[in-house]
Each structure stands twice: as C-alpha cells, then as structure tokens.
Amino acid sequence: MAGKPILHYFDGRGRMEPIRWLLAAAGEEFEEKFMKTREDLEKLRNDGSLMFQQVPMVEIDGMKLVQTKAILNYIAAKHNLYGKDIKERALIDMYSEGVADLNEMILYYPFLPPGDKEGRLAQIKEKARNRYFPAFEKVLKSHGQDYLVGNRLSKADVHLTELLYHTEELDSTVLANFPLLKALRTRVSNLPTMKKFLQPGSQRKPFDDEKCVEAVKKIFS
Amino acid sequence: MAGKPILHYFDGRARMESIRWLLAAAGVEFEEKIMKTREDLEKLRKDGSLMFQQVPMVEIDGMKLVQTRAILNYIAAKYNLYGKDIKERALIDMYSEGMADLNEMVLLYPYLPSRDKDGRLTQIKEKSRNRYFPAFEKVLTSHGQDYLVGNRLSKADVHLTELLYHTEELDSTVLANFPLLKALRTRVSNLPTVKKFLQPGSQRKPFDDRKCVEIARKLFS
Numbered sequence A: 001m002a003g004k005p006i007l008h009y010f011d012g013r014g015r016m017e018p019i020r021w022l023l024a025a026a027g028e029e030f031e032e033k034f035m036k037t038r039e040d041l042e043k044l045r046n047d048g049s050l051m052f053q054q055v056p057m058v059e060i061d062g063m064k065l066v067q068t069k070a071i072l073n074y075i076a077a078k079h080n081l082y083g084k085d086i087k088e089r090a091l092i093d094m095y096s097e098g099v100a101d102l103n104e105m106i107l108y109y110p111f112l113p114p115g116d117k118e119g120r121l122a123q124i125k126e127k128a129r130n131r132y133f134p135a136f137e138k139v140l141k142s143h144g145q146d147y148l149v150g151n152r153l154s155k156a157d158v159h160l161t162e163l164l165y166h167t168e169e170l171d172s173t174v175l176a177n178f179p180l181l182k183a184l185r186t187r188v189s190n191l192p193t194m195k196k197f198l199q200p201g202s203q204r205k206p207f208d209d210e211k212c213v214e215a216v217k218k219i220f221s
Numbered sequence B: 001m002a003g004k005p006i007l008h009y010f011d012g013r014a015r016m017e018s019i020r021w022l023l024a025a026a027g028v029e030f031e032e033k034i035m036k037t038r039e040d041l042e043k044l045r046k047d048g049s050l051m052f053q054q055v056p057m058v059e060i061d062g063m064k065l066v067q068t069r070a071i072l073n074y075i076a077a078k079y080n081l082y083g084k085d086i087k088e089r090a091l092i093d094m095y096s097e098g099m100a101d102l103n104e105m106v107l108l109y110p111y112l113p114s115r116d117k118d119g120r121l122t123q124i125k126e127k128s129r130n131r132y133f134p135a136f137e138k139v140l141t142s143h144g145q146d147y148l149v150g151n152r153l154s155k156a157d158v159h160l161t162e163l164l165y166h167t168e169e170l171d172s173t174v175l176a177n178f179p180l181l182k183a184l185r186t187r188v189s190n191l192p193t194v195k196k197f198l199q200p201g202s203q204r205k206p207f208d209d210r211k212c213v214e215i216a217r218k219l220f221s
Helices: A017-026 A038-046 A068-078 A086-111 A114-143 A155-170 A179-189 A192-197 A210-220 B017-025 B038-046 B068-078 B086-111 B114-143 B155-170 B179-189 B192-197 B210-220
Strands: A006-010 A031-035 A057-060 A063-066 B006-010 B031-035 B057-060 B063-066
Touching: A006 A210, A017 A068, A017 A155, A017 A192, A031 A038, A038 A210, A057 A068, A063 A068, A063 B086, A068 A086, A068 A155, A068 B086, A086 A114, A086 A155, A086 A210, A086 B063, A086 B068, A114 A155, A114 A179, A155 A179, A179 A192, B006 B210, B017 B068, B017 B155, B017 B192, B031 B038, B038 B210, B057 B068, B063 B068, B068 B086, B068 B155, B086 B114, B086 B155, B086 B210, B114 B155, B114 B179, B155 B179, B179 B192
Parallel strands: A006 A031, B006 B031
Antiparallel strands: A006 A057, A057 A063, B006 B057, B057 B063
C-alpha cells in the first residue's frame, strides 16, 4: 500500500465528489491531479491510464481504477464500510444505487442547457420528496438505529449524507418532513473525519459553477 | 434460504436479462412473475414490495431486492463469482461497469423512437469496436488466461458473454477483430449451466420486439 491515493479529474464535483466524501469519511488522505485542458485528458489516454478513456480515475494500492462504482466499492471494502456479510452488503448496495439515481440528476444539473434546467429542477424536487427521501426515512424508522444498515456506519450513510446536502442546495426546504434523515445527516457530519471534511479549506468541492462548466466543455467535447 | 428466487419484471430482456444470465450461469433455478398490465405494477407498489417503486425486483433469501447492481452483486457473492479478495473484486467491478455502460445503449435501443435508432446504432457500433471490446481484448491478451480475472469464472465473464451475443445481434461483424473475446464467449457458452441456458426453451429472452416495447409502454408511462 504505497503512498496516498491520487484522484485524476477536473476541479469540480462531477462524478468524483462521492469518492472524495468516502475517502474523507474513511480517514484516508488523498492527492488530486486536476485536469485543466483537453491535452491533460489526452495525455492520460495516451499513457494507457484510462481503461475506457474516461475519468474519474483513481490511483490506489498499485491499481489505476476507473468507473465510479468500482472505486467506491473498493474503498468501502478496504475501510470496513461495506457491512459484515453479503446480506448487509445487498442492502447497502440497494440503498447506494437509489442514492446514485437521484444523484445522477443532481450532478448533471449545472451542465444542462439553461432551457432544460427548470424542468430538471422540478423533477429533482419531485423525486427527492416523493420517492427517494421517503424510502430512506422509512428504513431508519423501521429499525430506529443510528445508521442505515447493521447499526454502524457504511458507505450508504456517507453517500446519503452527501446527497442530502447537495439536494438541499437546490431545494432549501426539501428536508422539512424527514426528521430521521436530518438526524442521520447531523450524526454523520459530527464524526471527526466528516467534521474536518466539512470545514472550509478541505478538499470538498463547491457547487459546480459557470467557470467549472466552461472548463468541462473544453476538456470533454 | 427458502425456495427459488422469484423475478418480477415484464416478459422482455431490458434490465432483468443480466440477472437471468447470472443466475443461470450459477446454476440457480428461478421463477418469474411476469407483469403484463399497469395494475400489476401498481399492485407491487402498493404492497410496499418495491423500495423505489421500480422493477427489476427479485425475491431472494428473504429479501425483496431492487436495483440491478445490488441484485447482481448479491448473486455473484453468494455463488463465488466475485473474485477471491477486494482487489480482484475491484477489477471485476471496473470491467462490469464498462460493460454496463455499453449495455445501457444496447438494452435501450428497442425502446427508442424510430428516428433515433440510426444514430444510436452508429454509436453502439463505434463504442464497441473502438472503446469497449479493445479494452477487454487487451485484458485477455495481457495475462493469457481463460477468464478476465483471477484465472477463474466471475460475473465479469458472464456479463461480457451476454454483451457479446447482444451486440452481435445489432452488428453482425463486430467481433471480427477480437479473437480472444470470441474464444472467451465460446468457453463460457460451453459451461454446462450456460449451455443449458442457451438452448431453446430456457428462460433466456429473445430480442425485445415491438410487442414487448408496447407492453413496456403500457406498464411504465
């Protein structure tokens, strides 16, 4: 296990942010190599570093891993954030995939043409309030425990906490009717590793703004 | 572990087919409850059987699992198709996710409006020949082993075999320059469980035709 993981991406949330959150929650320090130009992406491609010519890519433990879910699953397993057996892992996967479906709408939002944004925002609000948040509130209510699965922290809690913050940025009252989700978010946020990550100056990225969208257009189109 | 798994879906490939393939490869007998009408879907929703109101859903080992990846990962772990350690699992995940990206284009193809089909077909041909199939051919070339990871069958080999058949249905010469992929497909196809599944009369579904698309429209819109 030589050296810190290195994250290859542009300087924005995009698809890398859940990886930053999970590494931070696990207390694993990491470095970032930011792509700024098309040439930066082409160099990684020409080096043979990107199995499918795409980022995110994370150098970790001698591997050059691509595909967000592969990276997240590895980090979770390495740091015991993946439950104690295959049934707990199935629940963690099911919850994480639901989070990912809503997150897909949210992470794309800044990169949509202006004309599409209103419709997408309405869809995000509707799905968060009527499909996803009720499902997770119901899980917490059903067992009354502090975490989603197995009475201990897992990747599912970290992904959900990140999602709750990011959804609230777009819809400030979205958590009004979900007291257990709010409590979970507070609990996870107060863990020492998370608390540190949530402070200014950490590697957590702000909302993907216009400058970020411009940079991405240059690199990827 | 009471009874056979029960798959809840409509009578088509779409997002359930990779689950059928993996269960079959693992030698697991399963039942299917085929949804035909909107009411069938609403009944499952009202029962509280669908965590995010969506199918696929698989009843297995006392759980009602939704989200394709959660279901596939559970089956793979249960039947030792997920590698021997977390690093092998990371490779299996990375390869499976790449396949899922191509498969997403392939599985949605029958459901596209007619005017979008040409463009999507071109995209599928381009991505398989230039991005995905070269990547997997390169893996097999690099170690010269019979299977993608760890010199033994894993979920990655099963997903790839299915993908190779389905891509070839849309592009009959796509495998021309990929001898090791062809050899892998033959090898996996000759395993007793897979051989049985490939014979007529099995639970393998044919290409999603117009009738199938009509039913899906009725169920899901």
